[in-house]
Amino acid sequence: MKIPWDTRYSLSLLILLSSILFLCNGQDYGTPTEDGAGEPPPEMARCNGIFMSYSFGSREREYPHVKNVTAQSWAFKSTAMIVNAGKEELTGWQMFIGFRHKELIVSATGAVPMDGDFPLDASNGTTFVGSPNTDLKTSILTAGDFTQISTNIEITGTLFGVAKSVMPMPKTLKLINDGWECPAAKRKGGNMNVCCKRNPKFKVKTGPKTKFAPRRHGDLNIVYDVIQSFSSNYLAQVTIDNDNPLGRLDRWNLTWEWMRGEFINTMRGAYTHKRDPSECLYSKAGQYYKDLDFSQVMNCQKKPAISDLPPERKDDKVMGKLPFCCKNGTLLPPLMDPSKSRSMFQLQVWKLPPDLNRTALYPPQHWKIDGVLNPQYKCGPPVRVDPSQFPDSSGLPAVTYAISSWQIVCNITKPKAQASRCCVSFSAYYNNSAIPCNTCACGCDDIDTNTCNADRNPLLLPADALLVPFDNRTLKAKAWAKQNHMPIPKKLPCPDNCGVSINWHVNTDYRNGWTARLTVFNWRDFAFEDWFVAVEMGKSGKGYENVYSFNGTRVPPNNRTVMFQGLPGLNYLVGQVNGTHPLRDPPVPGKQQSVISFTKKNINDLKIAEGDGFPTKLFFNGEECALPKHFPKKSSGHRGEMVRNLNNMMLNGFGLVCLFMIINKAYAREFAVGGAKGWTVPSGSQVYSQWAEQSRFQIGDSLLFVYHPNQDSVLQVTRDAYDSCNTDAPTAKFADGKTSFALTHSGPYYFISGNKDHCNKNEKLVVIVMADRSGNNNTTTTSSSPPSPAPAPSPPMEGTLEPPAATPTPSQETPNNAASPSSSSVAAALLGAALASTLFLH
Numbered sequence: 144m145k146i147p148w149d150t151r152y153s154l155s156l157l158i159l160l161s162s163i164l165f166l167c168n169g170q171d172y173g174t175p176t177e178d179g180a181g182e183p184p185p186e187m188a189r190c191n192g193i194f195m196s197y198s199f200g201s202r203e204r205e206y207p208h209v210k211n212v213t214a215q216s217w218a219f220k221s222t223a224m225i226v227n228a229g230k231e232e233l234t235g236w237q238m239f240i241g242f243r244h245k246e247l248i249v250s251a252t253g254a255v256p257m258d259g260d261f262p263l264d265a266s267n268g269t270t271f272v273g274s275p276n277t278d279l280k281t282s283i284l285t286a287g288d289f290t291q292i293s294t295n296i297e298i299t300g301t302l303f304g305v306a307k308s309v310m311p312m313p314k315t316l317k318l319i320n321d322g323w324e325c326p327a328a329k330r331k332g333g334n335m336n337v338c339c340k341r342n343p344k345f346k347v348k349t350g351p352k353t354k355f356a357p358r359r360h361g362d363l364n365i366v367y368d369v370i371q372s373f374s375s376n377y378l379a380q381v382t383i384d385n386d387n388p389l390g391r392l393d394r395w396n397l398t399w400e401w402m403r404g405e406f407i408n409t410m411r412g413a414y415t416h417k418r419d420p421s422e423c424l425y426s427k428a429g430q431y432y433k434d435l436d437f438s439q440v441m442n443c444q445k446k447p448a449i450s451d452l453p454p455e456r457k458d459d460k461v462m463g464k465l466p467f468c469c470k471n472g473t474l475l476p477p478l479m480d481p482s483k484s485r486s487m488f489q490l491q492v493w494k495l496p497p498d499l500n501r502t503a504l505y506p507p508q509h510w511k512i513d514g515v516l517n518p519q520y521k522c523g524p525p526v527r528v529d530p531s532q533f534p535d536s537s538g539l540p541a542v543t544y545a546i547s548s549w550q551i552v553c554n555i556t557k558p559k560a561q562a563s564r565c566c567v568s569f570s571a572y573y574n575n576s577a578i579p580c581n582t583c584a585c586g587c588d589d590i591d592t593n594t595c596n597a598d599r600n601p602l603l604l605p606a607d608a609l610l611v612p613f614d615n616r617t618l619k620a621k622a623w624a625k626q627n628h629m630p631i632p633k634k635l636p637c638p639d640n641c642g643v644s645i646n647w648h649v650n651t652d653y654r655n656g657w658t659a660r661l662t663v664f665n666w667r668d669f670a671f672e673d674w675f676v677a678v679e680m681g682k683s684g685k686g687y688e689n690v691y692s693f694n695g696t697r698v699p700p701n702n703r704t705v706m707f708q709g710l711p712g713l714n715y716l717v718g719q720v721n722g723t724h725p726l727r728d729p730p731v732p733g734k735q736q737s738v739i740s741f742t743k744k745n746i747n748d749l750k751i752a753e754g755d756g757f758p759t760k761l762f763f764n765g766e767e768c769a770l771p772k773h774f775p776k777k778s779s780g781h782r783g784e785m786v787r788n789l790n791n792m793m794l795n796g797f798g799l800v801c802l803f804m805i806i807n808k809a810y811a812r813e814f815a816v817g818g819a820k821g822w823t824v825p826s827g828s829q830v831y832s833q834w835a836e837q838s839r840f841q842i843g844d845s846l847l848f849v850y851h852p853n854q855d856s857v858l859q860v861t862r863d864a865y866d867s868c869n870t871d872a873p874t875a876k877f878a879d880g881k882t883s884f885a886l887t888h889s890g891p892y893y894f895i896s897g898n899k900d901h902c903n904k905n906e907k908l909v910v911i912v913m914a915d916r917s918g919n920n921n922t923t924t925t926s927s928s929p930p931s932p933a934p935a936p937s938p939p940m941e942g943t944l945e946p947p948a949a950t951p952t953p954s955q956e957t958p959n960n961a962a963s964p965s966s967s968s969v970a971a972a973l974l975g976a977a978l979a980s981t982l983f984l985h
Contacts, residue, residue, distance in 0.1 A: 186329070187228055190338035193279070193318050194226045195238060199310060199333035205301065213304040219246075219311065223254075223271070225318075226293040227279035231341065233320065234278045235356035236294075241268040241315030245303040252297040255524035257359075260509055262300075270319060271296060277355050277527050321345070355527045361552035362387035363474075363520055365510065368531045368545035372501045376408065376493045380545075382467075382531075383512075385474040385484040388698050389677050389706070390555060391765035392514040394472040395486070397449045399507035404428065404495040406443040411461075412468030412488030413449050415442040431495055441490075446509075451486055465489065472514070475673060476765070478696060478706060483673075506549045516564045516642060516671070518555040518765040525549035558767055561586050561597075565768035566641040567761050568609055571649040573752060574775040576603040576627070580639035584769035587637050595637035600772070602636060603629065609646055612666065612719075613638035615729040642667040643763050645676065649756045649775075651913045653889040656686070656742045657751050658911055661693075661707065663716060663763070665733035671716040671764065674735075675708040679760035686746050688862070688891075691832040691909060692737035704760075709735060710829065738836055740891060740911060752777050811843035813883065816908060821849035822857065822896070824904045831908040840912045845885045848894075852880035855906075856897030859884070865893035865909065868902035886912045 187194045202219040209215050225238050237257070248256060248263040254271040256263050263269060273279075276294050285291040305311045316337050317325040322345035328337040358364075364384045371378035385392065404427050407415065423429050423443035437443070450472055456462055457469035467487040475483040494503065506525040513519065528550045535541035558564075566580035579601045583590075587597045602620040611619075617635065624631045648660040663676060677698065680687075684703030687695070692713075698704040708714055716735055722728025749755050757774045760767060816822050817834060825831060848857045858873035876897065877884070886892065889912050896906040 184336065186336050186338065187226060190228045192229045192338050192340035193233060193236075193323065194224075194228045194336065194338050195316055195318065195328075196224045196334065196336035197240060197313060197316055197328075198222045198224075199312060202302070202311070212306050216301050216303050217305065217311075219300060219302055221298045223296040223298060224293065225279065225296075226289075227281055228292075228338075229340075230281055230283065232278065232280050232284075234354060235272070235320070236277070236279055237270050237272050237319045237356075238296075239268060239270045239315070239317050239319050240265075241313045241317075242266065242302075243268070243314045244305050244311045246300050247302075248298060248300040250299045253294045254296045255526065257523060257526070259521050259523050265300070268313070268315070272356055272526055274524070274527070355529050358528050358550055359526075359552050360386065361523075362390045362518075362555045363392075363512065363522075363553035365512075365522070365551040365553065366528075366531055367506045367525060367549045367551065369504050369547045370489075370533075370545050372504065372546050374499050374501055376491055377504060377546075378489060378491050380487065380489045381413075383474065383486040385476060387555060387765070388476050388478050389704075389762050389765050390474075390518060391476055391675070392472065392474040392512070392517050393671070393764065394515045395451060395474060395512055396472070396514070397510070397512045398446055399511070400446050400509040401507050403498055403505055405492050405505075405507070407441040407447060408439075408491040408493050410441050410449075410488060410490045412463065412465040413451055413490075414462070415444070416448040416450065417444060418442060419444075427495055428493065432493070449488070451488070473673070476675070476706075478698065479673065479675060479708060504547050510551045510553070512553060516667075516764055516766055518762075518767065519558065520553040521556050522551055522553040525551050555765070558769070561769075563769040564641065564766050565643040565645065565763040566639045567758070567768050567770050568644060568646045569648075569757060569771050569774050570606055570609075570646060571752065571756070571775040572651060573649075573777050575606065576623070576775065577606045577609055577646070578771045578773055578775060579604050579609065580641060580644055581769050581771060582636040582639065584639040585641040587640060590637055590640060592637060594634075596632065596634045597637045599632060599634070599636040601639070602631075603627070606648075609644075609664070610732075611729045612732075639769075641769075643671075643768075645761060645763060645768060647678075647758060647761070649751060650738060651889075651911065652751045652756070653913070655744065655890055656688070656740060657683075657756060658738055658740045659756065660736060660738050662734060662736035665716045666719050668718045670718050670733065673708070673714050674716045674764055675706055677704055677706045677762040677765075678758045679704040679762075681755060681759050682746060683741060683749055683751070683755045686741040686743060686749075688740045688742050689909070690737050690739045691836065692829055693735075695739070705739075707737070707739075713829070736836075738911065811841075811845065813845045813847050814838055814840070815847045815849065817849075822855060822906070823850060824896075824901050824906050828905045831905070835908060835910055840886055840910050842886060842889060842912060844912070845883050846894075846910065848877070848882040848884065850880060852878055854898070855901060857882050857884070858895050858897050860893050860895055862891070862893055865895055865907060868895060868899055868907070870895065870897055870899050870902070873897075886910070889913060 184196065187196075198221060200220040200222060202217040205216040205218050223238065223240060225236060227233050238254070242265045246265045248261060248265050248269065250261055251271065253273070253276065255274040256265070257270045257272055258265075273294055276291075279293065280291045282292050302311050310333050312330060312333065312335060316328040316335055318339040322342055323339045324342045325337050325339040328335045362385075364386055366382045366384075368380045368382070369377050370380050381397075383395070383397075406423065406426075406428050418441060420437040420440065423437035423440050426443055428443055429437065452459075452462060452469040453471050454469055458464065463469055465487060467485045470483060470486065472486070473483060474486055477484045497503075498505070508524060510522040510525070511520075512522065526549060528548050530545040531548045533543045533545070535543050561581075561583045563585050566584035568577055568579045570577040582599060582601050583597045590597075602624055604616065604620055605623050608616050608619040608623070620635070621631055623629075643666065644664045646660075646662040646664070648662070650658040650660045661676065661678070663674070665671060678684075680703055682703075684705065687697065687705050689695070690705075690707055692710070693707040694710055696706045696708075698706055709716070713735075717733035719730050719732050722731055743749050754774055758770065761770065762768065817825075817831065850857070856876065856878040858870060858877075859875040860869070860873050863869070864871075864873070878897065884894075892910045892912065894908045894910070895902045898906075
């Protein structure tokens with residue numbers, strides 16, 4: 144039978160269509176790609192667990208084009224995939240990609256990095272978490288819906304140092320969720336994959352089960368809670384917690400970026416820096432909400448800048464009345480005041496199409512927070528976490544949950560070179576040259592480097608020069624360099640350019656302990672309230688004993704870091720003010736200082752002058768300050784120089800007079816305790832501490848206590864008895880009304896009133912005695928220079944500095960202003976020589 148042509152054509156077409164239909168319906172499902180085309184990898188078909196893959200897509204050479212292969216940058220694109228091919232749901236998945244070619248991740252779809260925001264330095268790898276799809280359901284429960292069991296991550300970034308012929312693949316690929324094991328990833332060309340399986344021996348940690356990613360711990364933790372939701376808007380609450388023992392923010396400034404056209408209608412507990420209705424009217428919001436009065440809208444910026452309210456707005460019925468708000472942006476460390484380590488504010492957010500429903504909730508991205516003079520924080524992206532819990536507003540013992548919650552973790556970053564906001568200078572009793580702050584320690588961006596050298600080490604200074612601004616130090620620095628025979632460069636070093644500088648001065652060093660003096664200078668024109676300084680010491684930190692004009696607190700866990708803060712009523716570091724005669728005198732910085740004592744007990748091989756007496760890190764209000772590159776070194780040969788000078792003076796006929804002046808200077812002194820008021824209940828808590836800090840006590844000196852014998856007495860006690868005002872078992876007791884107490888050895892002396900009530904009212908005294916002038920106490924000796932408001936070390940510097948981690952051992956010669964064990968015999972010999980020379984001259 145002959146079939147007509149048109150019928151044969153129709154039958155052929157029908158058979159072809161049927162074959163295509165059969166092939167399409169015969170496959171299980173597509174691969175987890177957006178178009179759903181192609182077969183799944185054979186490794187995924189064999190995986191009964193979590194399948195992950197990484198495919199390198201393409202790269203393109205970026206500008207600038209350089210000949211050095213290691214310095215050439217390439218723009219690249221790649222795709223990562225994670226699929227739940229097992230029987231168990233994976234919640235809060237975390238996928239680690241071990242990048243190793245100095246990759247800088249610029250963007251990623253379907254996931255966000257846990258280690259920070261874009262652009263992200265992923266040189267050592269990074270961990271991605273799902274956003275918005277944080278969980279991977281099973282194929283069984285979703286009928287093979289790849290949108291629910293898998294996530295594709297489209298990665299765009301920059302990499303360095305790879306030749307064009309080399310395929311820049313990651314080193315590792317693994318799932319880091321608890322209880323999962325991943326073998327080494329298999330690689331073939333530009334593709335690598337791995338199948339991770341449950342560890343049957345893994346014991347699930349006891350604790351609340353979380354539906355979303357577990358909450359993490361950072362230096363600063365921010366939570367974005369949606370507490371009310373409507374079709375066109377929602378109410379959010381932002382909570383900021385400072386969880387770092389040394390972290391701090393003053394006048395915090397918070398910014399983020401709206402990604403879907405949202406705007407802030409109203410706020411409570413905070414405010415935006417800019418309020419411009421015209422921005423709203425000409426935006427998409429103005430086009431959609433045509434009947435809304437935008438003159439009352441808080442902010443329509445894509446990147447609003449938000450700050451805390453001042454304390455006087457705390458009870459404002461419209462903007463205040465919110466817990467933990469209105470502290471002028473101050474977030475203190477929990478060690479200082481837990482009630483001031485949290486901030487909170489609320490905002491009403493309006494949305495735009497297509498998000499006009501109650502469940503379309505998206506947090507802002509690209510969070511950044513900063514303060515005035517505080518550590519710099521780097522914030523990660525918002526990660527969906529289980530809803531926050533709040534006490535029920537009815538007062539009943541019930542719990543209210545947020546609708547949705549996201550956590551933003553911010554961590555402190557170490558300041559880069561020449562990017563600090565504070566700096567440190569070093570000085571010591573055994574060397575009268577102070578090592579100033581590093582050149583451009585806080586940057587030189589606003590300084591004309593044509594007039595100064597930004598790369599040269601700073602010039603050594605006399606200690607009193609630390610009290611004056613840098614602009615007024617030039618003449619002193621040049622004169623000091625000339626006096627000490629140090630070179631003066633044609634182009635002087637640039638200033639440190641820091642608003643706050645701190646001097647660490649090694650004050651004494653004796654057999655059983657040592658002391659230092661900490662001085663804080665504020666060169667800014669505003670004050671710091673509730674300031675603190677944290678000092679991290681090396682092995683000497685274990686010996687911290689006491690601080691006399693500040694409060695001191697050890698910071699766990701190693702207790703080698705001590706936090707110092709002002710006493711109640713004295714924790715206000717004033718700003719810089721004009722001198723007495725502004726046209727003639729330089730500005731005067733705000734200043735706070737105190738002596739700190741340390742013990743050497745149970746610390747072996749402690750060498751204060753070789754670096755153990757200087758901090759390894761120092762923080763002001765949480766900001767890590769730039770330390771000098773060297774510390775003062777003990778100078779040698781000064782005693783011989785002194786003797787030669789004495790001989791020259793004597794040969795010139797001045798020997799006897801000068802010698803008598805030197806010997807007279809070494810005579811013991813008597814200090815009247817409390818000055819004219821004598822030994823009595825002081826008018827303030829720090830009267831006696833401040834009196835003691837103004838003097839330098841040497842062995843052989845004495846203290847004179849004047850008091851009414853029928854009303855008071857003097858007890859010498861131990862440190863514990865001093866702290867607790869325990870009058871039961873004193874070391875010595877005096878009640879004669881005019882007690883002269885001889886200081887016979889170096890170290891601390893503790894005195895309290897015999898009247899316990901008087902002691903509790905701060906009638907007590909600590910005196911730290913420097914080393915023996917005669918050397919009979921067999922201790923390292925200290926400076927005998929007169930008291931000074933600035934750190935005042937002693938012998939001249941010979942232009943030698945010692946690096947903090949020095950291998951060479953600095954000289955242990957005794958400084959020129961300290962007596963040796965044979966100083967009395969030397970003095971006697973000099974006196975005899977002087978008399979003989981005088982007779983000879985006559």
